[in-house]
Amino acid sequence: MAKKILIVGGGYAGFYTAWKLEKLLYPGEAQVTIVDPLPYMAYLPFLPEVAAGSIEPRHAVVARRRHLKRTQNIAGKVTAISHENRTATVTPNTGEPYDFEYDHIVVTTGSVSRTFPIPGVADQAIGLKTIEEAVAVRDRLVGNFERAASLPADSPERARLLTVTVVGGGFAGIETISELRSYATSLLRRYPEISFDETRFRLVEAMGRIMPEVSERTADWVVRDQTRRGVDIHLDTQLSSAIDGKIELSNGDKYESDLIVWTAGVMPRPFLRETDLPIGPRGHVIGSPTLRITTEDGEPLAGAWTAGDTSQTPDISSTPGPGGFCVPNAQHAVRQGRLLAKNIAADLRGEGVREYNHKNLGAVAGLGVNVGVFQSGKFALKGYFAWLAHRFYHGLAVPTWERKWRVFGAWVGHFFLSRDIVNIEAVQEPRAIFKEFASRPK
Structure with missing residues (x-):
């Protein structure tokens, strides 16, 4: 039977993972599903130019349904994850929450603005x-x-x-x-x-x-x-x-x-702390260089992957970021999404996975x-x-x-x-x- 791959979040890392998986997967090998409340991926480096009138807003976003032709899109949010049972609770934009069963989960929920309790x-x-x-x-x-x-x-x-x-x-x-x-x-x-x-x-x-x-x-x-x-x-x-x-x-x-x-500053989405996924001290999902989710001891969780701003991915390049982890930026999210798709396809076929080694451009x-x-x-x-x-x-x-x-x-x-x-x-x-x-x- 075709494996079910659930991608939580359709931003940079989620979009590129699905986009690349459509090119790598054989027909019937797996069914990819993205859950995101918005129907598009926003190209965040363009936001200052959108704010300054240099780029039209709709040109700075990519409609997923136009470019992901074999991926199922669900308009809603994943509000709970039980990886032990391989289920996620999906709360659609319209309708009642329901459980979604998966074989592989890709956590790419991105980040939100991190503020401090400053009056006003x-x-x-x-x-x-x-x-x-x-x-x-x-x-x-x-x-x-x-x-x-x-x-x-x-x-x-x-x-x-x-x-x-x-x-x-x-x-x-x-x-x-x-x-x-x-x-x-x-x-x-x-x-x-x-x-x-x-x-x-x-x-x-x-x-x-x-x-x-x-x-x-x-x-x-x-x-x-x-x-x-x-x-x-x-x-x-x-x-x-x-x-x-x-x-x-x-x-x-x-x-x-x-x-x-x-x-x-930015921070991962707070709901991740309520899941059974391993979470780092600052709320990120703990990842490995192969983009697998791991325990605090480094043990990989089968069928669990993460990338982008929401992940605590070790930076094994020659110029690692602060704390030895990849910083939350577009370069990392895009490249990790591409590698993540390759690693998932390799894992489905029993092949070896590769580590993410970033070369700073x-x-x-x-x-x-x-x-x-x-x-x-x-x-x-x-x-x-x-x-x-x-x-x-x-x-x-x-x-x-x-x-x-x-x-x-x-x-x-x-x-x-x-x-x-x-x-x-x-x-x-x-x-x-x-x-x-x-x-x-x-």
């Missing part, structure tokens, strides 16, 4: 881990320009609307603040009522430097470059409070900000239109050519040629037409206008 953050801030958040950030930024342009120049509310705060100085935070600053600068041409000096962009980072993935010299260049472009970078500084958008920093600064974006970041940074070993590239390298790399890395054509086509269009500034905030409450004028029984 849960109520006021927005993350940048999903395509929906990126769209909301873009619409809020443009909407705030529209609202501020109608207010008196000395209005406190105007200053609040034109102030953006990003918390976290890793790659996500730096790319986000840089792209938003670049976008806001371009918006000023359409809003003559607003001056450059009125727009304030602040980055808050608790550590003494930004972007630990690059050299300190490169990171210092990014700080200088973004400061010159109008970004205030606060190092060795923590966010103390954000109640009602009133920002208080550990260095004593106080100001108001309408848009607060949180990018200060370097780090590349977009810092707004025409500005970027690239680091590989001691070699660093900055400015325009690094920006081209960033777009070329990620344009080719987004899965499927259908998505690549859409992304590159949009970039070419923006070169001639500039970025779109249309704001459709109202889509977040699509029934508002209908409800306002709908007839009701007397």
Whole structure:
């Protein structure tokens, strides 16, 4: 009988595992099922550019049903796992929960924003881990320009609307603040009522430097470059409070900000702690270099696999990440997903599995239109050519040629037409206008 392979989570690692399995498995060898509440995989490195209007939101996601033709898709969540009984509880988006029996389980649930109990953050801030958040950030930024342009120049509310705060100085935070600053600068041409000096962009980072993935010299260049472009970078500084958008920093600064974006870390999905899978001290599923799930003693669990942000996978490369584990980024998730598919197919056939040995290709970041940074070993590239390298790399890395054509086509269009500034905030409450004028029984 065909083996049942259950993939929990359809993000990077889950999508690439299923995509590769469709090419490797013989007809009738196994039935692959993905459970995810969303019908698409989001290409997360594009989120800052989506927030800055450089990429259309639908171009940054990949529809699984279009590209996974032999994989069963279930719209819902896995809310419990009993690997001892080889069953998972599936809670569909619509309908009652039910048990799903499997032979192999692949845990690729990804990560969510990790926050701290800072007053106001849960109520006021927005993350940048999903395509929906990126769209909301873009619409809020443009909407705030529209609202501020109608207010008196000395209005406190105007200053609040034109102030953006990003918390976290890793790659996500730096790319986000840089792209938003670049976008806001371009918006000023359409809003003559607003001056450059009125727009304030602040980055808050608790550590003494930004972007630990690059050299300190490169990171210092990014700080200088973004400061010159109008970004205030606060190092060795923590966010103390954000109640009602009133920002208080550990260095004593106080100001108001309408848009607060949180990018200060990620964590695995908490429900994994309630399963019978071995969990590490920070909530990750314990994995091995072969991407099998193992006990704390290193004993592999038959039929259990993991990859991506949710896994605690040893980094056996020549330059291991912090703690000796693979860091949560797209490079690892994509490559692990591909290898995971090969190892599952080999395991089904009684063949040997391979270890994941990551060869670092370097780090590349977009810092707004025409500005970027690239680091590989001691070699660093900055400015325009690094920006081209960033777009070329990620344009080719987004899965499927259908998505690549859409992304590159949009970039070419923006070169001639500039970025779109249309704001459709109202889509977040699509029934508002209908409800306002709908007839009701007397």
